[in-house]
Amino acid sequence: MKKLLSVLLIAAMLLACASLAGCGSKDVLTLNVYNWGEYISDGSEGSLDTIKAFEKWYEAEYGQKVKVNYTTYASNEDMYAKLSSGAVSYDVIVPSDYMIARMAGEGMLLPLDFANIPNYQYIDESFRGLYYDPQDLYSVPYTYGVVGVIWNAAVVDEADTGGWDLLWNSKYGGQILQFNNARDAFGTAQYLLGLDVNSADKAVWDEALAKLKEQSPLVKSYVMDEIYNMMASGEAAVGAYYAGDYFTMLDNQAEDVDLRFYYPERTNYFVDAMCIPSCCQHKELAEIFINYMLSEEPAIANAEFIYYASPNSLVYENEDYLEELGEETVEILYPGIDNFSELYNEFAYRNLDADTLAYLTTLWETLKIA
């Protein structure tokens, strides 16, 4: 009796282990998409559920059922760690620029077959040949954005605005927010001082640290997404963040708060792009998915949901979309950068080498502890 029970239990356990390598049913294709959280139009607030729409469209077009397994990550590094563990398989990912450079360098991305992505033609010329993918082999730009300064006009004098020095202005001591991550925080100081944000020279980083230490008594707190509530409620008056996120704060601002936004002359640009990782199992399907996301309806729905700028001309030339955003928003979201690729290649953050990164981390700790 006891023996029989043990044998049964062992069998059950082995069965569970065997299903480790389990696979889904064959008649439904599964596409694993790994994207940032809240980074696709998901049907909330009456928007288009682009994933469901893709599944429907694909079945109508190809007569084959497909299930999109959509999961999310919180940072490039989280995504990188998951993929490099070798334990997962994703078909489409959306890393940021510097991470694309790193992953391509490590052979973690597959070259795309652009014959399956004809809608790539709508991607603006200025988003081609950017440093992270100079030959446009691996990536299709999804969104882009620029860091700017958000200020509360009810507190801050307009005459003080315009540059990065607003974040160092002692008049607003205790009401200034600074980024709570090393790269962005040092970036603000480096742009202010006119230094190279991608320098491998330790002296450059030391200089930026000195500037940040000078700022630290004025800083209310070092924040990431806490900035939304602190700016919207009027708790803080000055902070730097991405243009698209400024509108989220604007939508929620309290009655006595009057948020405004401007771009300093030198600032950070980012591009998030769709890529296919080397662990991909349905490459063609992944390319069709990418192509679908570039077509007019889903691309506009995503741009409206995410509220970042789109590099897709089907979106930024669409009258209805521009009207929906309103003139003021368009001006901020699409600053009409003609020489985007030039500015981008000069000012955007690049992947730092391991030594510099380690040095930056130490400096950051000394700043936060002091």
Next chain:
Amino acid sequence: MKTASKIYTGLVMVFLFAPIAILLVFSFNSSKSLSVFSEFSLHWYEELFRDSVTLGAVRNTLVLAVSAAVISTVMGTAAAVGIHKLRSRYLRAALDTVTNIPMINPDIITGISLMLMFVFVGRLFGAATSLNFVTMLIAHVTFCLPYVILQVLPKLQQMDKALPEAAMDLGCTPLRAFVKVEVPEILPGILTGLIMAFTLSLDDFVISYFTSGNGFQTLPIRIYNMTKKTVTPKMYALATIIFFVILFLLLLSNLSDADTAKAVKEARKKRKDKREK
């Protein structure tokens, strides 16, 4: 002195429940703001039920928690019975220690080591992906198991050893004696273990984070990943719902606990009365 202790209790209550109260209030806010309550509305509840990804994550979390709780309760009870029956005191102490390790181990170490093991085994079998629902389930059972054992073992020790022996004397098979006599005695422990395993699995983030594979994400991971943009008030609505469901379960289990305690007391009294007669 009395007022001081009352104030102290009050303060503790405030710190414990104010965050939940704020969450609850703002889940009914019509705007996204956390500072201004503009208007009562069920808007975020509607949005929540339209968000298929979040609902999928809720479903995943519940499926995982229920299966992990049931499996670890069955395994844990069996293990507790086994440990209880051991004759050697040293062996029992050793087993006790071993089962406690996953409980004392920091989550992050359990998570990483489990992930490494799954990846290793997956590679051994040549699988393209080695993390999936089953690996998460194994991970959750692993960390729930010691808590179940810890709940059941004391109940076994409290139980009168003569009870199952008497049952077998009166003609029960050992299995029947176990089901009819031992299980009812240790049932409160089993139930507490089950509920504990369920709640532990429900709110685990760290271990799930390391062992989740493609396509299977639980709610805590989903919420964590929202931080590139803001966490939307949909989540306040969801948290409010979960809070009330848990509260309901808690009340239910406390009521049933009180009931069983009462029943046990009465049964003992009856037995005592009989013996005295």
